[in-house]
Structure formats: C-alpha cells, structure tokens
Amino acid sequence: MIRVAINGYGTIGKRVADAVREQPDMEVVGVAKTSPNFEAVRAVEKGYDLYAAIEDRAGKFADADIETAGLVDELVAQSDVVVDATPSGIGAENKAMYDEYETPALYQGGESADVADVSFNARSNYDKARGADHVRVVSCNTTGLSRLLAPLDEEYGVEKARVTLVRRGGDPSQTGRGPINDILPNPITLPSHHGPDVKTIFPEIDIDTLGLKVPATLMHMHSVNVTLETAPDADEVLDLLEGESRIFCIPPEFDIDGTGQLKEYAKDLGRPRGDIWENALWSESITMEGNDFYCFQAIHQESDVVSENVDAIRAVTGSADAEESVQTTNDALGI
Ligand code: NAD
Structure with a gap:
C-alpha cells in the first residue's frame, strides 16, 4: 500500500483524500489543516487522522474539541508521498519540509511551474513524473x-x-x-x-x-x-x-x-x-x-484534477505504468 499524506484539506485536498481512500493500492495516512472548521470536523468523522499544519495554531483544534494526531511534520515523515493541496504559493513554502523528510511531493496548479521537476497530466506525460521528487499537477x-x-x-x-x-x-x-x-x-x-x-x-x-x-x-x-x-x-x-x-x-x-x-x-x-x-x-x-x-x-474546476493526483502518486512511486494507473483510478472512482 502506498501511504499518502494530504497537506491542505480544502476544495482539492478533501476530494483527493476521498479518491485516494477508494484506491486498492493506497491508504490515507492523514490530512493536515491549519485551523478548525466544518471540514476539519468532517475529516475526523470520516476517520482521517487530522494533523495540525501550523504549530502555533495547533491549540485551536483542542479549543474546538477536535482531536488531532500530531503536527504535519510527523505526517510527512511517515508517508510515502505527500499531496500538497494548500493555497497557491504555500506549496512552494512547504517544499523544504518535504525535502527534509525525503518525501516526494505533489503540488497543485496554483503553484508556479518551477516549484517542481515536472508538470503532470496523466494522459499526456505520465512517464516524465516517474521517480520524480517534486511534481506539479497542472490546473x-x-x-x-x-x-x-x-x-x-x-x-x-x-x-x-x-x-x-x-x-x-x-x-x-x-x-x-x-x-x-x-x-x-x-x-x-x-x-x-x-x-x-x-x-x-x-x-x-x-x-x-x-x-x-x-x-x-x-x-x-x-x-x-x-x-x-x-x-x-x-x-x-x-x-x-x-x-x-x-x-x-x-x-x-x-x-x-x-x-x-x-x-x-x-x-x-x-x-x-x-x-x-x-x-x-x-x-x-x-x-x-x-x-x-x-x-x-x-x-469542473473542483474535481477534474483529482484523478490526476491519484495517477501522479503512482507515477512518483513507480508502482504502475500509465495505462494501468489510469484504469485503476477510473475503476475505483467510477469514471
Ligand atoms: P482551498 O482554499 O479550498 O483549500 C486549501 C486548504 O489549505 C484550506 O483548507 C486552507 O485552510 C489550507 N491551508 C492554508 N495554509 C496552509 C498551510 N500552510 N498548510 C496546510 N494547509 C493550509 O484551496 P483549493 O481550491 O483546494 O486550492 C488548492 C490548490 O489547488 C491551489 O494551488 C489551487 O490553485 C489548486 N486548484 C484549485 C482548483 C479549484 O478550482 N478550487 C482547481 C484546480 C487546482
């Protein structure tokens, strides 16, 4: 099983988490958020381990009676891949943390292309992301x-x-x-x-x-x-x-x-x-x-990149070729 972290649990992050959970070869280690809100409550209710993305704000989760499993660093350290779905520009700031724990990272389309070694679309250039440490799933x-x-x-x-x-x-x-x-x-x-x-x-x-x-x-x-x-x-x-x-x-x-x-x-x-x-x-x-x-x-801006993130996880871990990955993703999601 590929162990996946999701850092940034908003519009894209929560969809990617659910899609990863549906895959036969992946598991969600946990999701990280900056502050408590309805999405944090739902993440815990859905059984995701919730990590605090910013140490200074970690206490806010306890104040809101939302249980956390630790800080984002711990999540990144124990994962095979991290999907960064934070707002535009924050992914680039997180890059040093992913490097520190040697965890390959996927970024989203709001980041500039130079944050990553390769920009990714499963249909077009899956193989370019094979084994890469930093991959940007395009917008x-x-x-x-x-x-x-x-x-x-x-x-x-x-x-x-x-x-x-x-x-x-x-x-x-x-x-x-x-x-x-x-x-x-x-x-x-x-x-x-x-x-x-x-x-x-x-x-x-x-x-x-x-x-x-x-x-x-x-x-x-x-x-x-x-x-x-x-x-x-x-x-x-x-x-x-x-x-x-x-x-x-x-x-x-x-x-x-x-x-x-x-x-x-x-x-x-x-x-x-x-x-x-x-x-x-x-x-x-x-x-x-x-x-x-x-x-x-x-x-559909909120969801078309979700399947691409799932395929990019297989590409960076080298666990499947393009055809196999796309088929597995499609079957699991119902595409
Ligand atoms: P969003 O605002 O819905 O979600 C981002 C989440 O990250 C929020 O929960 C926010 O609280 C959290 N966050 C903020 N700072 C953080 C930090 N330092 N560490 C961890 N989490 C943090 O944003 P979104 O729409 O999901 O966009 C995320 C990325 O996906 C952006 O790069 C965006 O350009 C891209 N994208 C968005 C869409 C879209 O239509 N929404 C489509 C394709 C790509």
Missing part, C-alpha cells in the same frame, strides 16, 4: 486542455490551438469572489497564463489562450478552435474523443444545455459532491471546417 483548465490536445495531436497533428476560456468567478464556497454582475477580460492582455501552462506539458504546441471571468460558480467553459494538420470529418473526431476515458462526450439525446444541467446529471449519477472528473464536451459542438476543429467543453 483544472490546463488538465482539461491537455486531455483534449493529446489525442488530437497524436492522431492528426496540431498546427495551432486557439482557446477562449470562460472562467467561473469562484468556486461555490468562495463567498468573497466575483464578479457579481460583470464580464471581465481576465487578464486583459494576451495570452492568458493557460497557453504557457499547456506548454509545460506540450512544449512544442502552438497555442494562444484568452481568458474571461463571469458571474458563475459551477464550471469553466472552453470555446476551442484547433487547426489540425489533416482534415478528418467531425464524426471521425467524435469517435476518437469518445475513446478517451476522461472525456465525456455529451450525447445529444441527453439534452444538456449548460453547466447547471451537467451538474444536475452528476448528482443524479450519485457522484460525490456532484463532481465531474471528466472533461464534458458537447458532441454536437464538434465541427470541422477544412482543417479547423471546433468544440465547447466544460471543466
């Missing part, structure tokens, strides 16, 4: 783009990708985020950081990205145009994408008109927290105009 949007570009590039060759990302203003629980009533070019200058981030996975790909922020919380939406090196017809591309386990090609008969109905579908499926681990791509939007491929895909 939700970069994960979604990588899953789409990998098969297109392998099958047809990508000459140029242009993507407009309509981004949710914040996650549903991020009460302080916005905009509330606006449409923001974000950033106003081009490219948005997503294009360069995709290049950490595909250094050779020519991609321009534009970002917008809108008053929505459920998901991101990508409006995609990829100029291919050949001109397959749309049905052929649909067949290709339907063969990708982490792309859900929404069948026309589902009559799903947007992200609200997608989330409703995920809840009907009984998915934990209504999560959608796959890219959700509208089959009917797949269009070919000469060499130009077009589509719309929605990305």
Whole structure:
C-alpha cells in the first residue's frame, strides 16, 4: 500500500483524500489543516487522522474539541508521498519540509511551474513524473486542455490551438469572489497564463489562450478552435474523443444545455459532491471546417484534477505504468 499524506484539506485536498481512500493500492495516512472548521470536523468523522499544519495554531483544534494526531511534520515523515493541496504559493513554502523528510511531493496548479521537476497530466506525460521528487499537477483548465490536445495531436497533428476560456468567478464556497454582475477580460492582455501552462506539458504546441471571468460558480467553459494538420470529418473526431476515458462526450439525446444541467446529471449519477472528473464536451459542438476543429467543453474546476493526483502518486512511486494507473483510478472512482 502506498501511504499518502494530504497537506491542505480544502476544495482539492478533501476530494483527493476521498479518491485516494477508494484506491486498492493506497491508504490515507492523514490530512493536515491549519485551523478548525466544518471540514476539519468532517475529516475526523470520516476517520482521517487530522494533523495540525501550523504549530502555533495547533491549540485551536483542542479549543474546538477536535482531536488531532500530531503536527504535519510527523505526517510527512511517515508517508510515502505527500499531496500538497494548500493555497497557491504555500506549496512552494512547504517544499523544504518535504525535502527534509525525503518525501516526494505533489503540488497543485496554483503553484508556479518551477516549484517542481515536472508538470503532470496523466494522459499526456505520465512517464516524465516517474521517480520524480517534486511534481506539479497542472490546473483544472490546463488538465482539461491537455486531455483534449493529446489525442488530437497524436492522431492528426496540431498546427495551432486557439482557446477562449470562460472562467467561473469562484468556486461555490468562495463567498468573497466575483464578479457579481460583470464580464471581465481576465487578464486583459494576451495570452492568458493557460497557453504557457499547456506548454509545460506540450512544449512544442502552438497555442494562444484568452481568458474571461463571469458571474458563475459551477464550471469553466472552453470555446476551442484547433487547426489540425489533416482534415478528418467531425464524426471521425467524435469517435476518437469518445475513446478517451476522461472525456465525456455529451450525447445529444441527453439534452444538456449548460453547466447547471451537467451538474444536475452528476448528482443524479450519485457522484460525490456532484463532481465531474471528466472533461464534458458537447458532441454536437464538434465541427470541422477544412482543417479547423471546433468544440465547447466544460471543466469542473473542483474535481477534474483529482484523478490526476491519484495517477501522479503512482507515477512518483513507480508502482504502475500509465495505462494501468489510469484504469485503476477510473475503476475505483467510477469514471
Ligand atoms: P482551498 O482554499 O479550498 O483549500 C486549501 C486548504 O489549505 C484550506 O483548507 C486552507 O485552510 C489550507 N491551508 C492554508 N495554509 C496552509 C498551510 N500552510 N498548510 C496546510 N494547509 C493550509 O484551496 P483549493 O481550491 O483546494 O486550492 C488548492 C490548490 O489547488 C491551489 O494551488 C489551487 O490553485 C489548486 N486548484 C484549485 C482548483 C479549484 O478550482 N478550487 C482547481 C484546480 C487546482
């Protein structure tokens, strides 16, 4: 069993913990949090050993009658891998601790790429992370783009990708985020950081990205145009994408008109927290105009990186090859 620590038990961390627990070859040693709140209470109720992430604040858990198992250092020391799911920038600060205990670490997409030896997407570059000590699982949007570009590039060759990302203003629980009533070019200058981030996975790909922020919380939406090196017809591309386990090609008969109905579908499926681990791509939007491929895909920002973290754990520990890992993860989660 691979012994996994989760440092940072928020939106991403709690989902990764639950996903790791579902794997036949992994166990959660414990989770670390900075301060008590409902997520800390639930972590203990769910049977996770809870560690205090910051020594000075450890007493707050006792004050709130929440039992802790120790400090984060002890958690890191006894784990084979640590998944750092702390807010952007904190992962880089934690790196020295992971090095001190010689525990390989996974970071999230909010960290800058240079925190890690390799940026990771299971579909695109699993092998690059094999045996690495510091791996960054790329952001939700970069994960979604990588899953789409990998098969297109392998099958047809990508000459140029242009993507407009309509981004949710914040996650549903991020009460302080916005905009509330606006449409923001974000950033106003081009490219948005997503294009360069995709290049950490595909250094050779020519991609321009534009970002917008809108008053929505459920998901991101990508409006995609990829100029291919050949001109397959749309049905052929649909067949290709339907063969990708982490792309859900929404069948026309589902009559799903947007992200609200997608989330409703995920809840009907009984998915934990209504999560959608796959890219959700509208089959009917797949269009070919000469060499130009077009589509719309929605990305569930809170969950699409979860399966990637699980695969990255197997990559750094060298315990499975890409195909085996993705299959195991998918089977355990129900992807
Ligand atoms: P979050 O704020 O929901 O959770 C972070 C957790 O870490 C919180 O519980 C916070 O209390 C805790 N924390 C803060 N400082 C800490 C410390 N020093 N040690 C341990 N824990 C600490 O954030 P999130 O949305 O889960 O994001 C985490 C990372 O994942 C970021 O890099 C983010 O960019 C990335 N990410 C987020 C999303 C998303 O949509 N939420 C999607 C993909 C990637």
